[in-house]
Amino acid sequence: MLKFIVKRSDFAKKLSIAAQAVGAKTIDPILQCLLFKPENGGINMYSTDMQTFVIARVETGEYEGNDMFAVDAKLLEEIVKNVDEEExxxxxDGGKLRVKxxxxxxxxxTYASPEKFPxxxxxxxxxxxxxxxSILHEMIDRVIFCASTETAMRxxxxxYWEIKNGYLRLVASDGYRLALSEQKIDINAELDFIISLKSMKELEGLVSGASEPVLKISCDHKKVSVKAGDITTIMRVVEESFPDYKRVLPQxxxxxxxxxxxxFLEALKRTMIISKRGNDKVQLEMIDNILKLSSISSEYGEVSEEVLIEKEGEDxxxxxxPRFLNEAVKKVDEEExxxxxxxxxxxxxINSRDMGGYMFIVLPVRA
Structure with a gap:
């Protein structure tokens, strides 16, 4: 038996974060469950897809009983989201979880053998x-969209996380573009590893919803742990080598x-009306202080836009x-x-005028 009372607002937030780590398609049904387990004078909630693990301390006050149980994560999450009362x-008890x-x-x-939870x-x-x-959230946001969505490209x-010379650098690339964000941190060690896109999205959910101002991070060559108050996300490191990103950085x-x-974004948006109906390509022509954006569709027509620029160097x-340009420019915080x-x-x-600790690299397409 295990009996406790939770506040819906806090519980729903933690359920949402934990449910992200639940396996969507899995042979073992235990991986679709949340495990609730009394530990150290409180109740911990666990979830995993065997790549990412989430541990959340459930705010309950006093509770009765010492049994643990595992229940379908999505089912419980939906119930908690839709009940009206805060308490x-x-x-x-007896294999059944009653939610009131x-x-x-x-x-x-509930799952018959909760002790089988990994x-x-x-x-x-x-x-x-x-x-x-806030800094880690910004760093993740600036790079994650460039990661490849092809799971075969492990x-x-x-x-890619790189800790070197007192800096943390996050780098992502899909082979056609690259994003890099760096931040100086108080650390002397050197370490690098890859965290999968799925795990990064789950971490982004944790970080974006965290009320704690500072995160505690622990990492080795096998796993990374990120602790935000009473929620901890543990991610397995991808056993692959990230390509040498420094080779593609222009010198x-x-x-x-x-x-x-x-x-620029407004001009590009209008240009994309034609480009997405054509060859999905935009031409940038720089002459003096004018940037001309143009695109042609053999079936629908053509478009041209002009933007005032400051130019140094050759025409x-x-x-x-255009999508790669649009997504990268939107991540630049500054007006220029x-x-x-x-x-x-x-x-x-692509960068801001003062660089700002981040940049984007985009490969051109053939004319």
Missing amino acids: ILLNY SGKSAFSLT PIDIEESGVNFEIET ALNGV AFKTRITFNKNE MTINFN VVFNFVDDLSPMQ
């Missing part, structure tokens, strides 16, 4: 450091243009996938964006 009573809130009452079947190693070993929650289907530029972010014409060009065949670097 929820959970009462596990106000006039609502549910009786749920054990989670929470030993904090290896390299330890702290980082502001080295690129995730985010010198022939042309550099600076422009207003919103003016240039180059073609890009800088495009740096080597030539019409080499990767182009």
Whole structure:
């Protein structure tokens, strides 16, 4: 038997984070469950897909009983989201979990053998450091969209973490573009690893919803643990080597243009009306202080837009996938964006005027 009362607002938040780590398609039904287990004078909630583990301390006050139980995660999450009252009573007894809130009452079947739930190693070993929650959230947001969504590309289907020379760097690439974000941290160790895209999305959910100002991170060559108050996410490291991203970073530029972010995005948005109906390509032509964006569709017609720029170096014409430009420029916080060009065949670097600890690299497409 295990009986306790929770507050819906806090419980729903933790359920949402824990449920993200539940396996969507799995042979073993235990991996679709949340495990509730009395430990150290409180109740912990566990979830995993064997790649990511989540441990959340459930705020209950006093509780009765010492049994543990496992219940379908999505089912419990949906119930908690939809009950009306703030106070929820959970009462596990005889293989049934009774959930009562106000006039609502549910009786749920639980997993028969909760002891089969995979054990989670929470030993904090290896390299330890702290980082502001808002900073890590911003770093993840600036790179995660560039990670490959192809699960077969294991080295690129995730985010590369590099701890070196007192900096934390996050890098992601799908082979056509790259995003890098760095932050100085108080650490002397050196370490690098890859976290899968799925795990990174779950971590992003934890970080975006965390109320704690500082995160505690522990990492070694096998796993990474991120602790936000009473919620801990543990992620297995991908056993692959990330490509040498420094090789694609341009070293010198022939042309550099600076422009207003919103003016460019508005012009690009209109250009994409035609480009998405054509070859999904936009041409950038830089002459003097004008950037001309154009696209042609043999069936629907053509479009051209002009944006005022500051230009250093040579005139240039180059073609890009407009979606890659749009997604990268939107991540620049400052009003002014800088495009740096080597030539019409080499990767182009995107950054703010003052760099700001992040940059984006985009490969051109053939004319």
